[in-house]
Amino acid sequence: MSDAQYLQPAFERPAEAAQQTFRAALRALAEPGLARPLPPTPPLERMAPATYALCLSLLDADTPVWLAPAFDTPLVRANLSFHCGCPVVERREQAAFAVLDAGDLADLSGFPLGSERYPDQSCTLLVQLERLDGGEMLAWQGPGIAAQRQVDLPLPWHFWQQRALHGDFPRGLDLFFTAGQALLGLPRSTRCLAPVREAS
Amino acid sequence: MTALHSQAPAGETGGEYAFAYLDEQTKRMIRRGLLKAVAIPGYQVPFGGREMPLPYGWGTGGMQVTAAILGGDDVLKVIDQGADDTTNAVSIRRFFSRTAGVATTTRTPEATVIQTRHRVPETPLSNDQILVFQVPIPEPLRFIEPAETETRTMHALRDYGIMHVKLYEDIATFGHIATAYAYPVTVDDRYVMDPSPIPKFDNPKLDMNPALMLFGAGREKRLYAVPPYTRVVSLDFEDHPFAVQRWTECCAVCGSRDSFLDELIVDDAGTKRFVCSDTDYCRQRQQETGQ
């Protein structure tokens, strides 16, 4: 099968959709924990519309991307290569972006965290979930949050351990969680506090 | 040999230049930089700043940020010194209405994106607005330590001793902290940041502001950001607390006693008048008071 047979549709109006997706991503990262809708985008195989939209909006030849096994298919590779022109890298250490799903959250090692001098040279993770709520309620604090925000992302507990392990502000990982057509941001600056439990 | 200039620059507008002038690849690069800037509040992200068709120092950083974020449904306001009608503000507003065809406004509450040089509007901003600052020298430590290699290390080590020494020397020499604009702030208790050359009068507005604030330095090729609802504290000392300017006069046009005033010399005898620097705020007040 030739590459051409793999090709799938992308943004209908690329410049406009890329701008709208970016603005949603900017807002999601500026106000962590708030789910944001994205412009309609087709899915790409296992990639949900929101995940694919972020790729189309942010990736290009200057952004090596690492794909978790679930997304690393000939079809995804062919379309990212055609629509974004981004190199797909084998090693996490080379990645500017990475696409993961919930199953990959037990181990976040290897992704660049930036340095003390250049903390921006870190990997951005796009983590695709089934949904953006229904998990354990945590209290998020920090820039972008007036006081406290209650967020119940459905994440395994080891994710929070991994995040703490691979983040020593200003070094750290910035994450976009995606589900369907929506995304939610978790920058390294957000402090996620222990579950809110009613005193019994 | 001749470059391939007969070919129009890539763009989707079908016109001579791309939407908001910058090509999509450049916008993506700036957008990625802005996301990192938002994730590390107050940290200066290096970016591959492009030449803009306006001179460096005239707002090319702010313009690149605006060009990268602007969409067809945005409403843009551009101010310089608080005013919509200063030549540079007019020129930049024209640039975007020409290259992006976006709606423009002079009314602060109507704008979704406000590009500014040297002021934060007096009218409180909302959570749906983005304020884009034009920045000449993004490095708050630059006038104490000119070398980037050194200042970057200071930020990395959170070593801001020289800044405190400098402010303290001011007090020893002048009896005051001798900084009236571009007054340094600490963002979210981590990075010391230059708020751009806004008067220190505007510094308190940065703290916990509901709007997203983006800073672009074109010549120095740096981006930084303060997300909404972020703690921004002006540096000071317990015995010399930070304080803002205030005038005994009120605005000669709208009577405001709370806004930053421009001083005008109105005759040869040196008679002074004071008027609001924020022209839209002044206009709103005139309407309210029926003047």
Add this chain to the structure above:
Amino acid sequence: MYVAVKGGEQAIDNAHRLLAKKRRGDTDRPALEVAQIRQQLPLAVARVMSEGSLYDEELAALAIKQAAGDLLEAIFLLRAYRTTLPRFAASVPLDTGRMQLSRRISATFKDLPGGQLLGPTFDYTHRLLDFALLAEGEPAATPAESAAPASLEPCPRVLEMLGREGLMTPERDEGAAVPDMTREPLEFPASRAQRLQALARGDEGFLLALGYSTQRGYGRNHPFAGEIRIGEVEVWLETPELDFAVPLGDIEVTECEMINQFVGHTPDQAQFTRGYGLAFGYAERKAMGMALVDRALRAGEYGEEVQGPAQQEEFVLMHCDNVEAGGFVSHLKLPHYVDFQAELELIRKMRQPAQDATPTEPAPLEENRA
């Protein structure tokens, strides 16, 4: 009441009209053609192309015309246009050894393979105004048509010959991807590739002055003009679609290789070092200034003490760009009412205790942080 004069659309439009008029001059005189500028001001065109980082003689000439002869303005115009161009590929490195020479001189050897070729140069002109040109005639001595055509034989580079003898420190090609400083911000310390890019588009006057400063002892590096060559070189491109490189055309460049003071841990390892300059078009002064500064910036590489401004990488690279420098200096013309008002308030406050008897001065009050 007096209202502050604030420019508006009308003021800007008027300024543009006046500028157009100033540029055009007396309309009784024929307008300059872009082709005339391209043909008759080739050195100005060369400078605009070099510092504008775009090889296009016609657009450079247009920029000079549009800028009314202000070359820095023309460079800026070309840069702002260049930014919008799509980037297809990087060419194969130029092989200046295969240059079709119009000029080639070496100050280090009286004679050498390929010979010395004076070519078109101001060097031995007596700087006497030629009033024949004022009379709009041709100069007294019309150019001899019999100028010998440049040798078609490749002419080996002087420093290559020294290199074969082991007398030059070799330049290593690490094979790394070439950085593009117009797309990635400079970080310090910069690589030599980044430095050379910055110098290639750096201001000729700035590089000239810095190069001169090294000659006067601020980071002396004992230069000899090993070779200066000017001529046409072919630009080749390798495309992914083809297995071989294809020529795109010829461009004129000026190359200067300085032979500089030797280094070596032991006397028997002593080797000369090199400073390199390259510019678009006929741009000898630029290439020489660049070569001097390139060598000065290699101080760290050769373990030399940094004594002069020309050796300070961040200082040189952050200040050599005339579009950046011109912009930031000129921005002082923009209104600074707000900042100045803030300073006024401060200076009045500071002077307050000494002159509390001056009642006319409005005393700004202090208000504690909200």
